[in-house]
Amino acid sequence: LGELELIEYIRSLASRERPTWLEVGIGDDAAVIRLPGGDRVVVTTDMLIEGTHFERGTAPEAVGYKAVARALSDLAAMASSPLCTVAAVSFGASHSPDWARRLSKALLESAEKLGAPLVGGDTSSGTAVLSLTLTALGLPGPKGVVRRAGARPGDAVCVTGRLGGSLMGRHLTFKPRTQEALELAGRFDVHAMIDISDGLSTDALHIAQESGVGLTLRAEAIPISEDACVMAGRRGPEDSPIRHALNDGEDYELLFCLSQADAVAAAQSGLAGAPVSIIGIVTAEKQSFILCPDGSREPLRGGGWEHLKR
């Protein structure tokens, strides 16, 4: 059962009546809850499974860091700042008490370092492999959250950083784009945003679908990481770096839509030291495309994690 299918199913069941305190619900990177006194809290939950999200043998320090960083990346995608985290861990049968202690320490230290102290947890046993769920609470920025819905025809499509080849190691060490997202939302009117976890192609389609628009990306404008080039080089001539940049996923970069003028300003200044690239345009036509260097255009298909692995 694919994630998208399940989320769609949950959404169809849940959409009947949304409580008034639920400002953003299922279908975005995080939910936004309005509390009785007027405070808003953003909540996201994220699961890491040994063998799926990290290789067996990965150091517990890297596993703990990734768990926290992934959840905070979801908060960043909503232009929200981290507040705190809770963790639920089922240690795999093969992990020693020392490994478990190192993972616990890594969770605590990573959470504190990334600005979302661990305030609670649950531990269990019974799984053959490590299963780790990180739930993060955050606070919306002063102008509120940014959602996947909201991209407008004529908007520029932008991305931070460089994409592809994350499995070379970056998927364990990336820094969530929290500061970048807060600066972005503070300086500009951002219409839609997502973090790239499933892959640029798939996540671009998420924005398109939620916003009821199309996205046309220019292949030549997509910033490709060195890792993507290395991976493509290893796999021979039928592979290419752009395929990795489009489909690998786990980049945890920000993909966002805003006016052309704002996009130019963001690309010129960068965000909190991170480069920003303008990679496409939003169209009223709901079909999404990729413009190839030879001038042809092809339908943009979700080639990210959802497509490849399920």
Added chain:
Amino acid sequence: LGELELIEYIRSLASRERPTWLEVGIGDDAAVIRLPGGDRVVVTTDMLIEGTHFERGTAPEAVGYKAVARALSDLAAMASSPLCTVAAVSFGASHSPDWARRLSKALLESAEKLGAPLVGGDTSSGTAVLSLTLTALGLPGPKGVVRRAGARPGDAVCVTGRLGGSLMGRHLTFKPRTQEALELAGRFDVHAMIDISDGLSTDALHIAQESGVGLTLRAEAIPISEDACVMAGRRGPEDSPIRHALNDGEDYELLFCLSQADAVAAAQSGLAGAPVSIIGIVTAEKQSFILCPDGSREPLRGGGWEHLKR
């Protein structure tokens, strides 16, 4: 690695400096966060593993219900009302898409029925058995939360419902004592509270430890469920119902301490229709005891889940 050991370890690492917005942290049933505008949110996370928390072959409807009910029981233990939930699920390799859909539906419907609508989630694959983490957010009652710490010498020790033999089926069908906890905290000055998940003996020691006191329980006063009698009967003469009531766990009843006068009033009226029993007294002496019917007293030892299974 036992849960207690890990929590103690995390606590030792985390206790160095607690953020000012963290009113209650690791070591209670849930954390309490103060938001910038003054709202408070209570958060708890709880993991369910197939084979550990429910038998393989359990209906997905029962699994989904239990996951939500367990998390809300933690909120009830803090005298907090449920607000919403998020779920992270890794479906076991053997579960069909239909089973997964039924579980998703059960999570949604149970959460709604118990007053904590599901507002987000994450799904994954890669575990051989089902791994399900439910995180619940709640709101403190008007007088604030009740913690494990706070029991005072001279207090009465009380419990709702009847204990033991939960594995006969009640562990899948119990109703979290939300209404009971809210009525209790509304009518009385409750000094300390916990929900009985690990077993009466172990959870009584949790209150004793956190409060820096001792608890002396009267064996004859402990309300024993019919299920405990049935289970003891099956196991022959060396077993007894009181052992099940003390040690089985998964009762999800409320164990709480308050003045003798308040305890008598609560026992006379019951709480939201649930019976209340006065089962012991809080002592300044930090050792905890069980008073046997023959007048002897024995040290109270944690015979609950932590002791038996690890």
